[in-house]
Amino acid sequence: MNGSWHHGAAAVVTLTFDVDAETPILAQGRKYARHASTMSHQAYGPDVGLPRILDLLDELGVPATFFVPGWVAEHRPGLAKSIADRGHEVAHHSYSHRPPTSMTPEEERADFERALEVFAAQGIEIAGHRAALWEASWHTAGLVAEYGLLYDSSLMGDDRPYKVATDAGQVVELPVHWSLDDWEQYAFLPAPHVGAVIESPAKVLELWRAELDGMRHYRCLFNLCVHPFLSGRPGRAMALRRFVEYALECGDVRFAQCRDVAADAKADPALPVRRPQAPPADPAVYPH
Template identity: 70%
Template sequence: MSTPTWTRGAAAVATLTFDVDAETPILAEGRRFAEQPMVMSHQSYGPDVGVPRILDLLDEMSIPATFFVPGWVAEQRPGLAASIVERGHEVAHHSYSHRAPTSLPPGAERADFERAMDVFTAQGIEITGHRAAMWSASLETHSLVREYGLSYDSSLMGDDRPYQVETPHGPVVELPVHWSLDDWEQYAYLPEPRIGSVIESPVKVEEMWRAELDGMRHYRCLFNVCMHPFLTGRPGRMLALRNLIAYAQECGDVTFARCRDVAEWAREDADTPTRLLPAYDIDESVYPH
């Protein structure tokens, strides 16, 4: 087997990604929550406190990152996306409303996708990548991504290395994700709307992510970590992230990169596999619903 070129000689490539969801996941559960200050302040902490803190840490440690921003969030905070790009990081498409594409009626995903693109275009933000809300890509999502000129998606779990997904408009590079590398599963908790049940220790999360990184260094994988500024932006969790970055730097064989750069490396690698989206002929007598 030939050595993959997309890793650029590293044992693993790390993409630190931050989903700047702010209030959108809560509003997607019901606009009535806009009248609940505790809930809304829990979410606004992300862009208002978490993002500046994260940007300072990335500057300090000379790490590039990717921020997936819903169009609604960018629209409500007009300078937010620009402040991220000005620090050398990438802003990527994360829907407009943070409603899962698989929950939307026909035509609504396209309208939501286009509305977010219009926001970023108006703000002069170049967009090359996409992540579906809740990672819930539909069978149409990748086709939309390519139709609108974006080069990659980061929503699926079919590998732990980049691969390409065929669409009617051409291939899209997929940068796969996994629940084990998502801080939502570790830190998220709200009583209403009901989110999570146990808030884990940052020490445990750091240990788990180190173990995943070590495994990915062994198998030459993409360490694609998904974090939310309203979660990881909290002080103790920031120290755990700092420790994780320092550990990866000390390993000496981990490259940190923006998602758009990894997607380009994968596209240039002749050995990057190309796959169709999963398709099944389901027997309704076996699976009626």
């Protein structure tokens, strides 16, 4: 198993936390900055959820990766460093949290660069990127390669790491999936429409445990995506704790930061190289 991305483990777990704070709401409309209740719902993430999660990770002794929008790092200057100082990875999650699919290539590049500038000014080393809302464009992986990052974590083309070939070189993809995102379980706001569910944490724990068992059978990457403003709430934080405890009890699961899995994946010749491209969409066949 030497040289393999999984180090012989049945499954690899990357615990990832998207510290979005106010950005996904502001990306839906600047006018929401006037909504005190909505903004407080989002500020709960960095103010209450994040410290609770950092303490939980310390207690359980597991590593994690925190994807932080540049806007959040800039407006809360000590936040990224406070995560890195606890031994966790900080990664690039756009500047504004506007999804790349909503921007021109020039706008996407400017947003991407602006986040890198914020992290560079704060002395935070960045190895990977995740597109806002997992809405990568066909340019996104190329930007990740061009700016010298090791990995992206926005696509869904596999359940194990794979390599994405771009004109600017190869990057490792650490694929995601909606079933391992707490947004689909817990996101509720009357407006803007970003979700309308408040599931039981017991159901979410059952879902994640079932998926981990499947992934242990097929030797996959369990890339969990958690938002502090959602899973930082008490019952949900307890479900997250019980999930990590279950994975540790399995005895065959490896926990690692995304940058470490990506470095291992880059060196693993057994992983496939893909060049994702837009499928042909003939207007005569698909008129809308």
